[in-house]
Amino acid sequence: MKCIKLVFSLSVLLVALTLTSCLDSETSKRQYVSYVTVVESQMALLSDDGYTLYPSDFSGFAGLERACVLYTLQDGYPVNEGSKVLHVDIDTSQSFGIYTKSIIQTSVPIDSLENKSLTDFNLFAANGYVTTYATFMYQNKAYFDLVRDLNKESNDTLYLKFNFNKGATDGYYSAYSYNSFRLPGDLRYDFSGKDSIVIAVSANVNSEAKNFYSNYKFNY
Numbered sequence: 192m193k194c195i196k197l198v199f200s201l202s203v204l205l206v207a208l209t210l211t212s213c214l215d216s217e218t219s220k221r222q223y224v225s226y227v228t229v230v231e232s233q234m235a236l237l238s239d240d241g242y243t244l245y246p247s248d249f250s251g252f253a254g255l256e257r258a259c260v261l262y263t264l265q266d267g268y269p270v271n272e273g274s275k276v277l278h279v280d281i282d283t284s285q286s287f288g289i290y291t292k293s294i295i296q297t298s299v300p301i302d303s304l305e306n307k308s309l310t311d312f313n314l315f316a317a318n319g320y321v322t323t324y325a326t327f328m329y330q331n332k333a334y335f336d337l338v339r340d341l342n343k344e345s346n347d348t349l350y351l352k353f354n355f356n357k358g359a360t361d362g363y364y365s366a367y368s369y370n371s372f373r374l375p376g377d378l379r380y381d382f383s384g385k386d387s388i389v390i391a392v393s394a395n396v397n398s399e400a401k402n403f404y405s406n407y408k409f410n411y
Contacts, residue, residue, distance in 0.1 A: 220263040222282070226289070226315065226322050226371070229255045236260065239317035246281045257289040257320065257371040289322065291371045294351065296339045307355045310365070312394045314353075316405040319374050321390060326367040327355060337372040337392070347385060349378070349407075353394040379409050 225238035229252045236244040236252070247265055252258065261282040264270060268278035311326040321337060336354040343350045375381075382388050387408040394401055 222261055222263055224259065224261050227258050227260055228318055228320070229258060237318060239315065241275055243276045245278045247279070248281065251281070251283055255288045256291040258286060259289060259369060260286040289369045289371045291373065293373045294337045294339050294375060296341055296375065298341050306352070306395045308395045308398045309355055310397060312353065312396050312403060314392055314403050314405050316390045316407040318410065320371045321351070321374060321392070321405070322369065322371045323353060324367065324369055325353070325355065326365070329364055329366055333368070335368065335370050347382070348389045348391050351390065351392045353392050355395065385409070
């Protein structure tokens, strides 16, 4: 069996395919796309949409924490209605590892942090992570952080800022990047009694401060 290694998305730059679920023809298998958390001890992938995936070949996931995968259901494993456990084949040519890091927590007001402009931004929050998609212009290197302002809280909203730093030189290359940021482990205690919260992320897009939102449900 050949060892297949997923392409790891570096924090400085990620060039990857944008994936969508599709059905190519009546004879093709249906393809699905999911953000996943890698659980090496179980050789499993926990998808952000609530499924446990068991790949036919797990070797490419060694050393990864997060990934975006394109997959089909394996033959010979019937799927029972309502089942959340799936045996899958991964299309490694169109799947990639996602750079993962922790959210920075600071008492410095996040609005005061210098932030370069993106050209587009989106996010999705689930299973202990905020996963972001950003497009930007760069020249050499680009760095990303998600910052929590400890002074700016409410009883149902977590306020974060997406920081993009590409250095002092203006960029002329267009690129995009997926990043997953670990939510603080004690977050549920900060929002005690809440089953879900709103995650609000501010980002500089086309030189304008914009807010993006995602509902986040705690997994108790």
